[in-house]
Amino acid sequence: MDRPAPTKLVVAIVQIEDADDLVRKLVDSGFGATRIDSGGGFLKKQNAMVIVATVEQRVTSVFSLVRQTCRRRHMTWFPPATSGMMTLPAAPIEVEVGGAVIFVVPIERVEFLSNAADPVVSHTRAGENDEIAAIHP
Amino acid sequence: MKLLLSILDDRSAGRVADALVADKFGVTRLNTVGGFLRRGNATLLVGVEEHQLDGALGVMRSAYGGRPSSSDSPSGPVFVLDVERFERV
Numbered sequence: 001m002d003r004p005a006p007t008k009l010v011v012a013i014v015q016i017e018d019a020d021d022l023v024r025k026l027v028d029s030g031f032g033a034t035r036i037d038s039g040g041g042f043l044k045k046q047n048a049m050v051i052v053a054t055v056e057q058r059v060t061s062v063f064s065l066v067r068q069t070c071r072r073r074h075m076t077w078f079p080p081a082t083s084g085m086m087t088l089p090a091a092p093i094e095v096e097v098g099g100a101v102i103f104v105v106p107i108e109r110v111e112f113l114s115n116a117a118d119p120v121v122s123h124t125r126a127g128e129n130d131e132i133a134a135i136h137p
Numbered sequence: 138m139k140l141l142l143s144i145l146d147d148r149s150a151g152r153v154a155d156a157l158v159a160d161k162f163g164v165t166r167l168n169t170v171g172g173f174l175r176r177g178n179a180t181l182l183v184g185v186e187e188h189q190l191d192g193a194l195g196v197m198r199s200a201y202g203g204r205p206s207s208s209d210s211p212s213g214p215v216f217v218l219d220v221e222r223f224e225r226v
Contacts, residue, residue, distance in 0.1 A: 009142070009216055034144055036169045036180060051142075051180075053216060105218055108139070111194055113153070113201035113213030 005110050006053035010062045013038070014100040018070040019048035025065045026052060059104060070100035138220040139190055141183040141197075144169070145213055149201055150179035156200035157183060162193055184223065 014022055019035055026033040036049040052062050076092045145153060150166060157164045165182040185193045194215065201213050 006216075009218065034169050034178065034180060036167050051144075053214070108217045108219050111215040111217065112211035113143070113145070113149075113198050113215060114211050 004055050007056055007107050008054055008059050009105045009107050010052045010054065010059060011103040011105065012050045012052075012062075012066050012070070012100050013047055013102075014050060014066070014070045015098055016046045016048050018098060018100070019050060022050055022066060022069040025069055026050070026062070029061065029065060031058070031062065031065075053107060053110075063102065066100050066102060070098050072096060072099040138223045139185050139187060140218040140220050141181070141185060141193065141215050142218060143181045143183070143197070143213065143215040144178055145181065145201070147177040147179055149213065150181055152202070153197050153200045154179075154181055156196050157181075157193065160192075160196050162189075162196070184220070190217070 012022070016037065019037075023033045023035050031052050031054060034051045036051070037046065038049050039046050050066075054062060074094050074096055077095050078092045079090045143150075143153070147168075154164045154166055162183055162185060167180040167182070169178045169180045183193060197213075197215065
């Protein structure tokens with residue numbers, strides 16, 4: 001299959017709770033996504049980097065998917081409200097979750113360490129190369 | 138200065154990283170999980186001076202070797218990124 005070479009590397013740093021959803025949506029849309037769990041400098045909160053290599057024309061789609069899954073939003077958190085013998089309803093709290101930072105870095109070139117014309121051919125586990133192919137848009 | 142970002146399967150990443158270190162290239166390895174099939178990958182980051190670029194790629198190719206492949210698609214992508222500024226503190 002002839003795919004145009006990727007020219008942009010999109011690096012999104014997202015909340016860890018949103019990472020699964022984002023990766024799934026990216027893969028479903030035909031993007032290869034690589035996830036690296038990482039930690040933020042502020043409050044040491046764990047986050048995740050999601051990296052996508054793609055062509056310039058598809059960068060807006062990646063942004064759109066990040067916005068859909070990772071936008072800053074409020075949710076209502078109901079704190080557990082038991083104390084001793086009495087159960088008192090505690091007021092629900094509005095918390096802000098989500099948010100993402102996205103970098104777009106130009107890819108100067110792409111090299112492959114394997115040689116596609118390599119005469120060494122043998123059977124592999126099913127789907128093994130699908131994973132690598134999924135990295136390319 | 139160039140930054141090489143390579144996403145490899147776990148075993149290849151080990152061989153390639155070791156070969157780079159043996160040739161005095163600095164490598165940072167990030168264990169990652171691919172979005173498709175979710176099997177273990179690793180991302181290698183290598184900073185190289187422009188004049189060392191072809192040498193580094195050669196070391197990586199040799200260490201990667203002829204990975205057995207049942208398809209014709211190339212594997213072992215390495216993204217070459219330009220570094221605008223580099224500082225060591």
